Amino acid sequence: EAEVAQSPRYKITEKSQAVAFWCDPISGHATLYWYRQILGQGPELLVQFQDESVVDDSQLPKDRFSAERLKGVDSTLKIQPAELGDSAMYLCASSKGGAGELFFGEGSRLTVL
Amino acid sequence: AQSVTQLDSQVPVFEEAPVELRCNYSSSVSVYLFWYVQYPNQGLQLLLKYLSGSTLVESINGFEAEFNKSQTSFHLRKPSVHISDTAEYFCAVSPSRGNTGKLIFGQGTTLQVKP
Numbered sequence: 004e005a006e007v008a009q010s011p012r013y014k015i016t017e018k019s020q021a022v023a024f025w026c027d028p029i030s031g032h033a034t035l036y037w038y039r040q041i042l043g044q045g046p047e048l049l050v051q052f053q054d055e056s057v058v059d060d061s062q063l064p065k066d067r068f069s070a071e072r073l074k075g076v077d078s079t080l081k082i083q084p085a086e087l088g089d090s091a092m093y094l095c096a097s098s099k100g101g102a103g104e105l106f107f108g109e110g111s112r113l114t115v116l
Numbered sequence: 117a118q119s120v121t122q123l124d125s126q127v128p129v130f131e132e133a134p135v136e137l138r139c140n141y142s143s144s145v146s147v148y149l150f151w152y153v154q155y156p157n158q159g160l161q162l163l164l165k166y167l168s169g170s171t172l173v174e175s176i177n178g179f180e181a182e183f184n185k186s187q188t189s190f191h192l193r194k195p196s197v198h199i200s201d202t203a204e205y206f207c208a209v210s211p212s213r214g215n216t217g218k219l220i221f222g223q224g225t226t227l228q229v230k231p
Contacts, residue, residue, distance in 0.1 A: 007159070034217055045120070045206055045221035046160070059218055094159070102148050102167055102216040107159035 005029045007108035009095050015114045021083035024111045028077070028097030034058075036105065037070055037080050038094040046094055052078065053100070085115045118143040118209045120222035128228045131199055137192040137225045139207030148216060149183055149190040150208040151175075154224075160206065166190065167212075177201075202229045 008027040016022050028035050033054050038046035049068065051059040054075040063070065067086070072078040082089055092112050096105040123138040141147065151163040164175040171183040181192045190207060207222040 036217075038221075043125075043223070045122075045208075045223045046219075047221070048218060051215075051218060059215060096160075098217055100217060102165075102210065102212075104162045104165075105152075105160075105217070105219060107152075107161065109157075109159045 005106075007095055007097055007106050009093075009108035009111050011111055012109065013112050013114075015116065016085050017116050018087055019084040021081065022085050022113060023082075024080045024093050024095075024113075026078045026080070026095030026108060028095070029106055032097035032099055032106070033075070034098045034100045035072055035078050036094075036096040036098075037078070038096065040092040040094055040110070042091070049080070082113075085113075087115050089113060090115045118145075118147060118211065118220045120207050120209055120220055122205075122207055122222035122225050124225050125223065126226045126228065128230060129197055130230050132196045134195050135193065135197050135201075135227065137205050137207075137227065139190045139192065139222060141188050141190065141207075141209045143188075143209060143211070146212040147209045148212050149181075150210070150219065151179070151181055151190070151192050152206045152208060152221075154204040154206065156203070163192075163205070197227070197229050199229050199231060201227060203227060 035052045037049045040046045050070045052072045092110045094110045096107045119142045149166040152160045153163045166183045174180045208219040
């Protein structure tokens with residue numbers, strides 16, 4: 004069964020350092036999402052791509068976060084510099100588009116010390 | 117804009133007992149409604165969804181949810197739970213027009229099924 008792949012699964016970094024997460028969606032899925040899930044809360048959408056174009060990044064803290072999906076396939080989410088409040092699970096999801104089902108990866112857990 | 121409130125952060129229940137996980141939403145536009153489940157150490161996966169038609173929707177593993185437009189609710193129910201239903205459950209909404217793929221999630225409800 005096809006899955007959304009994410010790496011790394013765990014990342015520990017010190018504040019002010021740079022960190023990057025990678026996501027490979029299910030083949031053929033045009034829409035890709037990055038969500039942030041703080042412990043005890045629900046996932047919050049950071050950025051949504053349709054192919055290589057950004058559809059929604061209204062909740063992305065653009066002074067330190069960036070995301071790209073250059074060839075419309077895999078995607079990278081970067082944080083620079085990391086802050087203590089960035090400690091969270093970063094989830095990637097993909098879908099065929101529209102109101103179709105979102106398929107989530109297992110997430111990348113970030114701890115900022 | 118939309119928002120979702122899950123009224124219970126934790127729901128403990130004994131095996132074979134019925135359960136209801138409550139979800140209310142707020143939106144100025146019509147919405148689609150979803151329940152996602154996250155089993156321990158796994159990613160979120162779709163449990164069931166309401167897009168249109170019958171307001172009662174069912175999952176393959178015995179859960180059901182009913183869309184109540186007047187009460188802006190989408191509560192999840194199961195008549196008899198199993199140990200394997202222990203998980204985190206998330207209610208979510210998206211607008212039914214425009215960016216229908218933009219899901220807004222609630223805070224989650226932890227279902228703890230005890231033997």
